[in-house]
Amino acid sequence: MVTRLANGKTFTIDYREKAPQLATATMFLDESGKIDPEKESRGWLTVGVPGSPLGLWTAHQKSGKLPWKRLVQPAIELAEQGFTVDQFIHQSMKTHQRYFIKYGEAANVYLHSGKAPAVGSTLKLPDLAETLKRIRDQGADGFYHGKTAELLEQAMIKHGGLVRQQDLAQYHVVLREPVIGQYKGHQIISMGPPSSGGVLIVQMLNILQGFEQKEFDRASPRYWHLLAETMKRAYLDRARHLGDPDFNKIPLDKLLSSKHADELRATISDRATSSATLGSDILSPEKTKESEQTTHYSIIDDEGNMVSVTTTLEDSCGSCCVAPGLGFLLNNEMHDFNVSPGLTNTTGRIGTPPNLIVPGKRMLSSMTPTLIVKDNKPFLIVGSPGGRTIPNTVLQIILNVIDHKMPIDEAVAAARMHHQWMPDQIGIESKVPRDIIDGLRAFGHDVKPRGNQGDGHSILIDWSSGRRYLPGTDRRLRGASAGY
Numbered sequence: 001m002v003t004r005l006a007n008g009k010t011f012t013i014d015y016r017e018k019a020p021q022l023a024t025a026t027m028f029l030d031e032s033g034k035i036d037p038e039k040e041s042r043g044w045l046t047v048g049v050p051g052s053p054l055g056l057w058t059a060h061q062k063s064g065k066l067p068w069k070r071l072v073q074p075a076i077e078l079a080e081q082g083f084t085v086d087q088f089i090h091q092s093m094k095t096h097q098r099y100f101i102k103y104g105e106a107a108n109v110y111l112h113s114g115k116a117p118a119v120g121s122t123l124k125l126p127d128l129a130e131t132l133k134r135i136r137d138q139g140a141d142g143f144y145h146g147k148t149a150e151l152l153e154q155a156m157i158k159h160g161g162l163v164r165q166q167d168l169a170q171y172h173v174v175l176r177e178p179v180i181g182q183y184k185g186h187q188i189i190s191m192g193p194p195s196s197g198g199v200l201i202v203q204m205l206n207i208l209q210g211f212e213q214k215e216f217d218r219a220s221p222r223y224w225h226l227l228a229e230t231m232k233r234a235y236l237d238r239a240r241h242l243g244d245p246d247f248n249k250i251p252l253d254k255l256l257s258s259k260h261a262d263e264l265r266a267t268i269s270d271r272a273t274s275s276a277t278l279g280s281d282i283l284s285p286e287k288t289k290e291s292e293q294t295t296h297y298s299i300i301d302d303e304g305n306m307v308s309v310t311t312t313l314e315d316s317c318g319s320c321c322v323a324p325g326l327g328f329l330l331n332n333e334m335h336d337f338n339v340s341p342g343l344t345n346t347t348g349r350i351g352t353p354p355n356l357i358v359p360g361k362r363m364l365s366s367m368t369p370t371l372i373v374k375d376n377k378p379f380l381i382v383g384s385p386g387g388r389t390i391p392n393t394v395l396q397i398i399l400n401v402i403d404h405k406m407p408i409d410e411a412v413a414a415a416r417m418h419h420q421w422m423p424d425q426i427g428i429e430s431k432v433p434r435d436i437i438d439g440l441r442a443f444g445h446d447v448k449p450r451g452n453q454g455d456g457h458s459i460l461i462d463w464s465s466g467r468r469y470l471p472g473t474d475r476r477l478r479g480a481s482a483g484y
């Protein structure tokens with residue numbers, strides 16, 4: 001959560017999950033040292049010590065105005081009274097039903113007679129309502145201590161999971177300074193490690209800032225080429241250096257410096273540089289999959305307090321595990337660690353030290369909740385889901401607003417691309433015109449048209465006549481904008 005108060009004060013709340021004390025660096029490998037694809041991505045072992053309840057409680061304690069109970073109550077009512085299952089929820093439940101059944105309680109909570117609830121039926125979550133009542137009445141303690149913690153530990157022990165009551169009792173959030181950058185007269189305020197998002201955004205903007213303005217032409221394949229080359233260099237630095245700052249010495253000053261950006265820019269030519277050549281020092285002599293279901297929301301109030309929040313269970317439906325009596329899906333955030341020590345390969349798997357599993361460590365994220373200020377006044381609130389594509393989605397919305405002068409809804413709707421160093425491939429939304437794709441191939445890029453990238457709900461603050469909040473509602477999934 002990245003916040004800028006109306007008085008100009010900025011802070012971030014890091015409520016990223018942590019590895020439990022029983023976790024080990026090789027916990028997802030089998031005896032022969034190979035990764036078991038299901039073990040690393042679903043099931044009880046993938047659950048990190050949850051952070052959201054304490055994160056939201058901390059935000060409330062620090063700057064909330066309304067009573068906590070009033071904030072939690074609507075969620076309790078929704079869980080108790082239930083909500084209508086739409087096509088999206090139905091499909092999601094259907095996709096995951098075999099895991100829900102395999103991992104036990106989730107099938108009782110989210111399925112109707114072992115099947116995804118039908119479109120139009122009502123899904124009630126009474127156990128979740130009870131959990132939320134404990135949080136309503138006791139604050140974060142209602143989650144990290146007492147009945148919720150006891151039920152969670154019982155389920156973990158029964159199913160071979162690692163989270164214990166002690167992990168919950170010891171969980172803490174950290175108030176961290178945001179990562180700050182400057183881009184063409186705008187101040188960029190974003191999330192620092194353990195998220196890679198803010199560092200990537202500032203680093204990529206620093207590189208791009210050195211190109212002449214005439215290069216910023218969305219109709220020209222060269223613009224997309226420069227973007228891809230910028231992305232690959234920044235993502236290589238992510239693989240080399242980024243992880244939990246409480247466990248690593250991260251060279252932030254260097255990574256965020258214009259000198260470093262100048263050096264990287266100087267290596268960009270008129271041909272695609274091979275990712276393997278760029279990062280040969282960390283590359284090992286297989287495909288990792290990361291899905292793209294997370295939630296981003298951008299908020300501003302009438303006083304000008306701005307908040308950008310990205311929140312995730314990691315995969316859609318997280319670990320697919322529910323502890324009996326608690327009613328909510330547990331995350332599979334352990335999957336965001338580098339689970340294969342030493343193995344960094346051309347498919348995108350990273351095995352470098354900064355993000356290996358260590359008890360109590362937070363896993364590296366790509367979430368990029370970002371605020372932009374111009375002339376000391378709120379200008380833009382932005383962020384997105386999308387796993388490793390997130391920083392690139394946020395980058396392109398920012399460029400569309402600042403360089404391409406698009407209205408916010410167009411800036412959010414415009415086609416996007418993604419390069420993450422490895423695999424050495426551009427993923428590009430298929431609505432990008434054909435000549436851009438052909439042009440990129442002529443530069444030497446491997447280009448793969450893809451479906452939607454991200455879901456970047458944004459707010460632009462327009463000061464041209466008074467102060468107006470303009471929603472950038474992303475229509476790619478199901479989000480919406482609202483004013484109260």
Ligand code: DON
Nearest residue numbers: 292293294365366385386387
């Ligand atoms: O923290 C991260 O970067 C990932 N756990 C986010 C996963 C994600 O965005 C999936 N979907 N949209």
